[in-house]
Amino acid sequence: MTVMDRRLPERGRNSIDAAAARRRCRAYRKRILDISQQVSALHVAPAFSCTEITDTIYHELMRKAPDGSFHDVFLMSKGHGCMIQYVILEEVGLLSRADLDAYCKPNGRLGAHPDYETPGINASTGSLGHGMGLATGQAYGEKLKNTDVLIYCVLSDGEFQEGSTWEAMMMAANLKLDNLIGFMDFNDFGGLERMSDGHRAFYPLVPKAEAFGWESVEVDGHDAEAIVNAVTARRGGRPLLLVCRTVKGKGISYMENVPIWHYRSPNKDEYQQGLKELADAAE
Amino acid sequence: MRNRFADTFYELGKADNRLCVVVADISPAGSIAKFRNEFPTRFINTGVAEQIMIGMVAGMAQRGLRPFAYTIATFTLYRPFEMVRDDLCYQNLPVTIVGIGGGVTYSTLGATHHAQEDVAIASTIPNMSVIAPCDPSETEAATRWCAGQQRGPVYLRLGKAGEPDFSSKAPEPWQFGKIRQLRPGTDVCVLSYGPIIKQAFGVADRFQARGQSAAVYSVHTLKPLDSEGLAEVLGRFARVVVVEECAPNGSFAMRLQQLAWQRQAKCRIDAFTLQDAFIHCYGSHEDLLAAHGLSVPDICTRLGLN
Numbered sequence: 001m002t003v004m005d006r007r008l009p010e011r012g013r014n015s016i017d018a019a020a021a022r023r024r025c026r027a028y029r030k031r032i033l034d035i036s037q038q039v040s041a042l043h044v045a046p047a048f049s050c051t052e053i054t055d056t057i058y059h060e061l062m063r064k065a066p067d068g069s070f071h072d073v074f075l076m077s078k079g080h081g082c083m084i085q086y087v088i089l090e091e092v093g094l095l096s097r098a099d100l101d102a103y104c105k106p107n108g109r110l111g112a113h114p115d116y117e118t119p120g121i122n123a124s125t126g127s128l129g130h131g132m133g134l135a136t137g138q139a140y141g142e143k144l145k146n147t148d149v150l151i152y153c154v155l156s157d158g159e160f161q162e163g164s165t166w167e168a169m170m171m172a173a174n175l176k177l178d179n180l181i182g183f184m185d186f187n188d189f190g191g192l193e194r195m196s197d198g199h200r201a202f203y204p205l206v207p208k209a210e211a212f213g214w215e216s217v218e219v220d221g222h223d224a225e226a227i228v229n230a231v232t233a234r235r236g237g238r239p240l241l242l243v244c245r246t247v248k249g250k251g252i253s254y255m256e257n258v259p260i261w262h263y264r265s266p267n268k269d270e271y272q273q274g275l276k277e278l279a280d281a282a283e
Numbered sequence: 284m285r286n287r288f289a290d291t292f293y294e295l296g297k298a299d300n301r302l303c304v305v306v307a308d309i310s311p312a313g314s315i316a317k318f319r320n321e322f323p324t325r326f327i328n329t330g331v332a333e334q335i336m337i338g339m340v341a342g343m344a345q346r347g348l349r350p351f352a353y354t355i356a357t358f359t360l361y362r363p364f365e366m367v368r369d370d371l372c373y374q375n376l377p378v379t380i381v382g383i384g385g386g387v388t389y390s391t392l393g394a395t396h397h398a399q400e401d402v403a404i405a406s407t408i409p410n411m412s413v414i415a416p417c418d419p420s421e422t423e424a425a426t427r428w429c430a431g432q433q434r435g436p437v438y439l440r441l442g443k444a445g446e447p448d449f450s451s452k453a454p455e456p457w458q459f460g461k462i463r464q465l466r467p468g469t470d471v472c473v474l475s476y477g478p479i480i481k482q483a484f485g486v487a488d489r490f491q492a493r494g495q496s497a498a499v500y501s502v503h504t505l506k507p508l509d510s511e512g513l514a515e516v517l518g519r520f521a522r523v524v525v526v527e528e529c530a531p532n533g534s535f536a537m538r539l540q541q542l543a544w545q546r547q548a549k550c551r552i553d554a555f556t557l558q559d560a561f562i563h564c565y566g567s568h569e570d571l572l573a574a575h576g577l578s579v580p581d582i583c584t585r586l587g588l589n
Contacts, residue, residue, distance in 0.1 A: 116345075116373075116374040117374075122345065123342075123345065123374070124369065124370075124373050124374050126369075127365060127369050129334075130338060130365075130366065130369055130370055132338070133334060133335050133337070133338020133339060133341070133342065133366065133370070134338055134341055134342040134345070134370060135342060136335065136338065136339055136342060137338055137339035137340060137341055137342020137343040137344075137345070137346075137350075138342035138343070138345055138346050139342070140327070140339065140342070140343060141342060141343040141344075141345070141346030141347065141348050142346055143324075144303070144324060144325065144343075144348060145346065145347065145348075163334070164334040164335065164338065164366070167329070167332040167334050167335035167338075168334075168335045168338060168339075170330075170332070170335075171329050171330075171332065171335045171339065175327075
């Protein structure tokens with residue numbers, strides 16, 4: 001058996017390079033803004049709200065085999081957030097620059113929602129409320145195979161309005177799937193409105209997850225260290241849901257918490273302003 | 284059929300630890316109960332929750348397992364339709380969905396439990412294969428094929444229990460994707476699938492009694508349809524009769540008529556399907572079929588055989 005580096009960051013130790021993580025996330029946001037000037041069919045703000053979550057999973061949490069392949073599994077249940085996954089997969093070498101250049105073009109293989117069996121893509125998503133069920137099946141599959149593979153699944157908060165997500169939550173807890181870790185991108189926005197305005201009964205979230213048999217904790221979803229610490233501090237024995245407080249459109253002032261940016265792509269001026277804001281943030 | 288499926292699955296499952304069964308609150312019949320006792324981790328009950336039943340089998344298949352989802356036919360397809368379409372078919376995963384009580388098998392339970400459009404609906408989804416065996420013997424052959432195949436998702440439509448044997452002495456073996464002659468004949472060909480094949484044999488007998496030689500074929504694989512085999516039948520027989528337990532829109536009969544048009548077939552086709560209606564009738568399976576106009580005497584009257 002090959003020896004793998006399967007260590008998770010140790011509890012309570014600040015094992016991550018927070019400055020490097022911030023640098024990476026600025027670069028991802030810039031790359032996504034660049035692509036938005038080639039193809040307007042992309043969800044910028046939903047990708048920016050889960051940028052730090054996804055970066056942290058790929059760079060701090062998922063373990064690698066000696067050949068560099070990922071030992072653990074990542075699922076982007078909120079398929080419309082896939083731009084952040086694509087740019088990370090480009091960075092780690094699973095997708096090529098040519099793949100991203102051909103995004104949403106007929107000669108390419110990347111669409112506005114991820115497609116199973118594209119390198120690095122472990123499920124076809126896009127319709128909301130499917131990822132948690134798939135992740136539950138995958139986590140149970142790994143249990144049956146007696147592996148220590150962990151399934152990391154990023155979901156939108158809106159997906160928790162789908163009954164199917166709660167069917168999966170209940171089942172994952174029944175099966176005590178401690179190898180399943182969910183990250184709710186809690187940006188409080190659906191496509192239409194702020195959920196805390198229109199859907200008050202949706203809250204509170206952590207007690208709901210706990211009532212369904214999960215361990216759950218709320219964290220700052222733009223703070224890599226907080227995310228890592230929450231995962232390493234888990235009690236275990238059951239699935240874990242991090243309710244990650246985020247800002248939709250994070251990092252670009254005119255996008256933050258403005259619903260239209262769920263779908264919209266920046267025009268030239270907005271693009272330039274976005275680049276400037278990202279550069280300013282680096283200083 | 285249910286019991287033969289269970290016996291076959293149990294036997295296959297003993298030899299292949301990738302085989303799992305995920306049910307949604309349906310009591311495990313026959314050997315599935317034995318499977319559950321011997322392999323408790325490979326039997327999962329999601330409870331009254333069909334969306335996660337389908338989501339789970341998809342996820343398990345993605346990690347290399349060979350799961351079967353198993354419940355009452357309506358609940359395998361209708362409630363979790365988008366999971367069937369996106370999770371199983373779009374991702375093209377080798378999962379078998381076993382629908383128990385296809386058509387109007389659950390004859391006392393009302394239309395909430397009638398999968399009267401299941402074959403039509405399942406056949407519309409890309410990558411999906413659809414198999415409806417006619418009896419326990421075909422159920423065994425189909426189950427073996429499902430457990431070993433790599434092709435993609437399958438909807439395996441079964442009846443319930445107690446169906447008689449029609450095919451164990453058939454002149455041809457069961458073969459996925461091929462129509463199967465169960466009784467030879469030269470003048471008329473009766474095409475059918477699923478347990479309603481008993482009606483097909485009843486109709487064939489009436490043709491025989493009037494001196495016409497009537498063949499009976501099991502069209503057990505509804506998708507992919509054996510177009511070449513069916514075209515050969517359309518060319519060889521002067522009269523073709525379809526008897527099926529499925530609503531007319533999207534039915535096998537409709538697809539056969541389309542094929543006949545495309546191939547410029549000269550034969551006469553008489554099609555007998557369920558009605559495009561919710562019929563508020565409660566009784567035996569025979570009673571329900573009769574209410575849909577699918578009793579043997581009713582079919583024979585419409586064929587001019589009385």
